[in-house]
Amino acid sequence: MTSQLSGSTGSPLVVVCLRHTDLRPEVDPLTGVVTRDPRGAGICPAEQAAFEHALRIADAWGGLVLAVAAGPVTADETLRGAIALGARVLRVPWPVPVPAPGAHAGDPHRGDDPRHAGEPLGSAQHYLDDLGRDERALARSLLAAIRTVGEPALVLCGDRSPDRGTGALPALLAHELGAAQALGLVDLRADGDLLLAERRLDGGRRERLRVRPPAVCSVEGAGVRLRRASLPATLAAQRAEIPVVETVAAHAGASEAAVTVRSARPFRPRTRVVPPPEGAAARQRLMELTGVLVAHEPPTIVGPVDAAGAADALLAFLERNGYLGDRPSDGS
Template sequence: MNIVVCIKQVPDTTEIKIDPKTGTLIRDGVPSIMNPDDKSGLEMALQLKDEQGAHVTVITMGPPQADLILREAYAMGVDRAIHLTDRKFAGADTLATSHALAGALRKIDFDLLITGRQAIDGDTAQVGPQIAEHLDLPQVSYLEDLKFDGDKTFTMKRHIEEGYQMLQVEAPCVVTVLSSANSPRYMSVGGIVDAYQKEVEVWGFNEIEVDEKDLGLKGSPTSVHKAFARGLKPAGELYEVETDEAVGIIIKKLKEKFILN
């Protein structure tokens, strides 16, 4: 089985601050990490590899420093890593990104394409489904679990608002995975020692199958109008009183705010 996993390097948003004047992210000194949903997608692929054998490829689109997450993926146990990087890809929104990735994926044989549900820097959840559309493949989003049934079909457990949906899907297909699906393995020490001995294939525009007009800024219909930080709420008031008195205080406050009449 050939599995491809799309991964993205993102700023660790748990440590990020927003510039109150410009509304943009302050990326200085913020560590970059493999996007958590993608990492769970990678773990899902590696579990399939452990269980019944699979060849796992990771692919990322990003600036040169995104090489780090590909090395991390090698240290976790993948077989092949592709770094999609070219000035022509710069300024891409989700649509242009998915075109570039689909262009690369047309060059790779796979039975299963895994992406994370969404990246913690943009939270759009669009790239995975868009790739599936460009490649005209069946897609299942919000995956919690996946089992290979043999004979080219997978049984999948999909998270929906009211519960779960169980699906049987034929390969090749595209899935997007939730970080709650599993707990990704650590890089192994031996894998880390070898990570920089392995080759990361660097692909640019010439290596992929895509129309140039669909790429980068030109291929991006989305533009950011304005970014702003949500204002901080003032500290709440704390009363340590009996229940009856507390109810009275709450009603009084709600009336003051004209929420109750």
């Protein structure tokens, strides 16, 4: 492998970013609050695919796989699974605790942030404050922790996490690293010093990319399945010590947010003014409001017919209602 891919470790460094999160979170449809259950936490399918791609590309390049997770101590469980598969690991504490007199302590998910003192973990205000936290600070923290091992040739992420993922972290990592980016991939493989990527497009089409390292790529949870670790490696990983790296970038962005949340309340659309119904009698006005005087096309029963007859009936309905223009003749 050429020196283009080799970092300070002497071998190409392939990084995968993991997130220990609830795989089936409950989302309040009215407020958007995410309720997480630690009993169902793990690595989402997109990040499992990213991890498998990282292992395959590292094998092709003769490189090292580094798994990085940002989160509380509960993320060590995910990183121990990465150790069992032969990866080096790092954990970045996140969110970073913000010490303050009288702050509510003891919650591993929120740290000691005084903005959430006395609030339940699933409250709308806590969720929006956490979502509004500057994700660029998280990208800087992850990259600073990665550079304690070496300069990455490739950083892999899932396209988004299932609990609240915005899909913005891979792009921010690429910006901070000054690297190429290829996001939303369904396939990724090594081709010498380059990477061959495939992305899904509309209409069943695919786009193929040739990516030059250093690069940041995000993948969908499809196409590959993460390999299983052996039982001896899994048992040995349970006793492994997880390195923790606290960065200056994390503390600098701990109390800053890109969005300031003033209040959290359900969305209520503005009142729309509509003209009153015409008619002197209440019955006439009621009939106009309900639309009983408007001529409607009666329902049409089609069938039983074959596929060609059903398609002709559907096209005729679309044309009759103005969704299609003039149908071409058979000779066109």
